[in-house]
Amino acid sequence: MSHGPVEAPKTFGMMAEFDDHQRLLKAASAAHAAGYRKMDAYTPYPIHGLSEALGQAPTKISALVLCGGVAGCIGGFALMSWITLIAYPMNVAGKPMYSWPAYIPITFETTVLSAALTAVVGMIALNGLPQPYHPVFNVERFKRASQDRFFLCIEAADPKYDTVATREFLGKHSAEVMEVDA
Amino acid sequence: MEQELVQKTTNGGILQDPVLGPGENYATVTDRISALVLTTKIHKEWLIGFMFSASLASLLGVAMYFLFFKGIGVWAPNVPVGWGFDIINFVWWIGIGHAGTLISAILLLLKQEWRTSINRFAEAMTLFAVACAGMYPLMHTGRPWLAYWMLPYPNTMGMWPQPRSPLIWDVFAVSTYATVSALFWFVGLIPDLATLRDKAKSNVTRYIFGALSMGWRGSAEHWQRYEMAYLLLAGLSTPLVVSVHTIVSFDFAIGIVPGWHTTIFPPYFVAGAIFAGFAMVLTLAIPMRAFYHLEDYITMRHIENMCKVMLATGIIVVYGYFLEVFFGWYSANEFEKSMIMNRMTGPYSWSYWALIFCNGLAPQILWWKKYRRNLLLVWIISNIISVGMWLERWVIIVVSLHRDFIPASWGYYHPTIFDEAFFAGTIGLFLTLMFLFVRLLPSIAMFEVKLLVPAAKAAPEAKGGH
Numbered sequence: 350m351s352h353g354p355v356e357a358p359k360t361f362g363m364m365a366e367f368d369d370h371q372r373l374l375k376a377a378s379a380a381h382a383a384g385y386r387k388m389d390a391y392t393p394y395p396i397h398g399l400s401e402a403l404g405q406a407p408t409k410i411s412a413l414v415l416c417g418g419v420a421g422c423i424g425g426f427a428l429m430s431w432i433t434l435i436a437y438p439m440n441v442a443g444k445p446m447y448s449w450p451a452y453i454p455i456t457f458e459t460t461v462l463s464a465a466l467t468a469v470v471g472m473i474a475l476n477g478l479p480q481p482y483h484p485v486f487n488v489e490r491f492k493r494a495s496q497d498r499f500f501l502c503i504e505a506a507d508p509k510y511d512t513v514a515t516r517e518f519l520g521k522h523s524a525e526v527m528e529v530d531a
Numbered sequence: 532m533e534q535e536l537v538q539k540t541t542n543g544g545i546l547q548d549p550v551l552g553p554g555e556n557y558a559t560v561t562d563r564i565s566a567l568v569l570t571t572k573i574h575k576e577w578l579i580g581f582m583f584s585a586s587l588a589s590l591l592g593v594a595m596y597f598l599f600f601k602g603i604g605v606w607a608p609n610v611p612v613g614w615g616f617d618i619i620n621f622v623w624w625i626g627i628g629h630a631g632t633l634i635s636a637i638l639l640l641l642k643q644e645w646r647t648s649i650n651r652f653a654e655a656m657t658l659f660a661v662a663c664a665g666m667y668p669l670m671h672t673g674r675p676w677l678a679y680w681m682l683p684y685p686n687t688m689g690m691w692p693q694p695r696s697p698l699i700w701d702v703f704a705v706s707t708y709a710t711v712s713a714l715f716w717f718v719g720l721i722p723d724l725a726t727l728r729d730k731a732k733s734n735v736t737r738y739i740f741g742a743l744s745m746g747w748r749g750s751a752e753h754w755q756r757y758e759m760a761y762l763l764l765a766g767l768s769t770p771l772v773v774s775v776h777t778i779v780s781f782d783f784a785i786g787i788v789p790g791w792h793t794t795i796f797p798p799y800f801v802a803g804a805i806f807a808g809f810a811m812v813l814t815l816a817i818p819m820r821a822f823y824h825l826e827d828y829i830t831m832r833h834i835e836n837m838c839k840v841m842l843a844t845g846i847i848v849v850y851g852y853f854l855e856v857f858f859g860w861y862s863a864n865e866f867e868k869s870m871i872m873n874r875m876t877g878p879y880s881w882s883y884w885a886l887i888f889c890n891g892l893a894p895q896i897l898w899w900k901k902y903r904r905n906l907l908l909v910w911i912i913s914n915i916i917s918v919g920m921w922l923e924r925w926v927i928i929v930v931s932l933h934r935d936f937i938p939a940s941w942g943y944y945h946p947t948i949f950d951e952a953f954f955a956g957t958i959g960l961f962l963t964l965m966f967l968f969v970r971l972l973p974s975i976a977m978f979e980v981k982l983l984v985p986a987a988k989a990a991p992e993a994k995g996g997h
Contacts, residue, residue, distance in 0.1 A: 370987065377751075393557060393726070394978040394987070395754040408756045414763050428683060429694040437691035444695075451695040454778050458703040461771045465711045465764055469718055472760035476753045479745035486748070492729040494749050495722065497557030 359531035361484035362388070362504035363515045364491075366525035370396050373499040376522035377402040380503060383518060387507035391485065391500040393493075413471045414464050421463025425456040487530045502529060548835070550645045551983045552827025560984060564977050565730045567823055568970070576822065577970065584962035591956025594949055595670065603673045605949040611935040611942045612928075616950040617671045619924040620957065622779055623807070624664035625705065626800075626920060628712070629772055630808020631657025635715060636768035639761075645836050647983060648828040651723075651976040652819075652969075653812050654716040659964040660811070661709045663957040668701070670953070697781040704778040711771055715764050718757075721747050722978040776804045783927065789870040790931030793858050799851030803920060806844035806890070809837050810916035815965060817910045819974070828975050831904055838903040841916065845894040848923075852891065870931060878943060879930045882922050889919025 367373040370392065377390055381404045390399055400407075429452035433439070438446055473479075485491050485502060494500050501523075503515050512528070519526045597605050608615040631653035638646035669675045681702045683692055692699045724744035731737040747753070780800035783791035813834070820829040859871030874883045893915045896902050903909065934941045946954075968974065981987055 390751040391749045392751065392754065393561075393749060394722070394981045395758045396751070399751045400755040403751055405752050405755065408759050410756050410759050411763060414760075418767075432683060432691040432694055437689075439693065441693075441695055448695055454697075454700040454774070454781070455694055455703045457770075457774055458700075458707040461767050461774075462707040462710060465714055465767050468760045468763045468767070469714045472718070472756045473745065475756055476750075478747065478753075479742075481741070481746050483746060483748055491748075495726040495729045495747075496561045 360505050361529040361531040362502045363519055364488055364500055364502040364527050364529050365519040365523035366490060367499040367523055370499055373501060374399060374402055376501050384509050385503050385507055387504040389502055391494040393495055393497060410471050414468045417467025418460050418464035422456055422460040425459030426452055429455055484529050484531050488527055548830050548832035550830060550832055555827060556984055556986060557981050560977055560980050561726060564973050564975050565727055568727060568973055569730055581966040584959050584966055587955055587959025588963045590952050591960055594952040594956050597949055598670060603671060605947060607945060607947045607950055611940050612932045612944040614928050615944055616946050616954060617667045619928050620954050621664050621667035622924045623921050624660045625779060626804035626807040627811045628657040628660035629776060629804035630812050632712060632768050632772040633805055636765040639765045640769060644983060645833055647979045648975050649816060649833055651719060652974045655968045656811060656815065657712050658716055659961050661712060663961050665705060666957055697785045700778045701782060704775045708771060708775045711768055715768060718761055719976060723973045723976060726977055773801055776800045788931055789866040795851055795854045799848065802844045802847035803923060806841055806848055807917060807920035809841045810913040813837055813909060813913040817906050819969060828980065834909060835903045838897045838909060842894055842897045845890060849891045866936060873934055874926060874930050882926055886919055886922040886926055889915045889922060
């Protein structure tokens with residue numbers, strides 16, 4: 350029927366559905382053991398040990414937050430010192446110009462503010478959000494990933510990915526296996 | 532195992548109520564809580580409450596109109612009482628906010644499961660209470676459109692704020708607190724907004740929640756970062772919440788006014804804030820629980836635990852009252868002594884004794900389990916505590932100031948109708964925002980409650996557990 354080369358519909362990967370987090374954990378470990386690397390799980394609430402089972406590297410967000418906090422701390426203290434010593438020196442009751450204990454409350458607040466902003470902005474940015482479109486949303490049943498179902502998706506970009514073999518592999522762990530359009 | 536969790540759980544031989552009602556699973560949690568938001572039905576009771584609050588809030592608009600039109604002379608503060616309703620209400624509101632952060636951050640770090648179904652709600656309360664608190668210093672400047680002058684930024688006037696002043700500390704503390712509370716609240720909402728996006732039936736609702744949830748898809752990698760960020764935010768909020776009321780207490784304690792210049796102020800203020808905040812959480816949660824039938828989520832365990840926190844912090848506050856009297860005597864300073872005597876026997880003695888009744892005596896009834904489980908009584912006690920905590924700030928501020936060092940400058944402070952309208956208006960604003968919140972956003976954290984569902988619990992726990 351078609352004229353010229355028709356591109357086959359690209360697939361994003363193969364997805365399996367679970368109704369229980371235990372089965373998902375088991376499947377995730379098995380997939381990792383089978384050599385799959387490019388995959389992710391989708392769950393309605395955080396499951397401890399899932400990232401490790403999938404072989405994901407631990408997050409670096411804590412290091413970022415530490416840097417944010419230190420920057421806020423130094424920045425706040427430097428700003429207060431600069432204001433009172435250089436920009437707007439004012440003699441208050443003959444007390445020393447460099448009255449550093451009085452800078453501490455503000456320094457503390459800027460530390461917390463900067464660290465908290467780093468934590469939130471960092472988490473959102475590292476997660477690549479906001480991201481309105483993602484192939485997993487093409488699956489109708491995926492709606493339940495935010496409600497009561499657990500999903501494991503092995504992506505087509507994985508070198509070991511094979512439409513038949515991957516489907517068979519996931520079929521051993523779950524009754525519901527579906528292909529995800531890209 | 533499952534039976535135990537949903538039935539009464541035993542803790543050291545003591546029978547406790549569960550933190551989640553029996554028979555709940557992932558789907559029921561999602562359906563029950565999201566239905567409150569996604570329903571198109573507007574309950575008559577909600578509408579009446581909302582309209583009442585909104586009309587009270589519009590009183591704030593009227594009070595502000597007069598304030599801007601005539602200047603802050605419409606308020607009562609004047610020599611010798613230079614700080615009146617504006618600071619009393621500022622401290623009162625900001626104190627109420629503290630329970631939200633305590634529940635969401637400190638109890639998270641302490642792994643107290645019972646925090647889960649009340650944290651979202653308490654965080655919203657924090658945010659709205661801080662918004663109301665912020666109105667006072669902002670409006671007291673008289674020219675709120677120039678409030679940004681309090682921030683350090685290069686300007687053509689060549690002036691900078693004075694970072695040695697507790698009032699500038701306040702600017703930083705309150706703005707940081709408002710920002711971090713909002714972040715904490717929003718981060719907690721993201722997964723639930725995604726649930727609402729997926730549950731929404733109309734396209735408009737789906738679009739709004741979709742945009743707000745930023746395309747959250749519950750990926751394991753995202754959850755990992757999310758959990759760490761959330762934990763770090765909790766860790767940061769914990770010292771923050773303590774610092775905020777400490778800095779608020781410095782507004783007084785750094786001054787040399789008798790009745791203000793005491794070292795007990797920071798811990799006593801922080802305990803008072805938690806005391807007042809839990810009272811407000813109960814004041815709001817008890818009617819909400821009854822109206823929306825959330826008995827499975829806000830169980831008697833929550834109510835009882837909150838009562839116990841109130842009892843404990845209430846005792847710390849009363850210890851503060853004792854110490855104030857002790858300092859007055861022990862200082863051997865005649866101004867301190869006369870200030871204490873004036874509090875107890877002077878023209879404002881009614882407020883001191885009312886305070887002792889509200890914060891000292893009334894909460895003691897919560898020692899009895901029977902009364903902690905009596906919802907009406909707990910609700911009444913919570914309201915008494917809110918009044919008591921307001922009186923505490925009145926006693927500290929007005930009563931300490933009205934008799935100056937020189938009898939010739941003594942005075943008496945009466946709030947004006949504009950002070951009262953402004954206060955009523957902020958109560959209206961607070962309630963309006965709460966009414967909108969329970970209608971438009973999930974007031975219970977769905978994804979966190981799912982962690983308490985028996986299926987999620989029944990596990991050879993992977994690591995540490997939840």
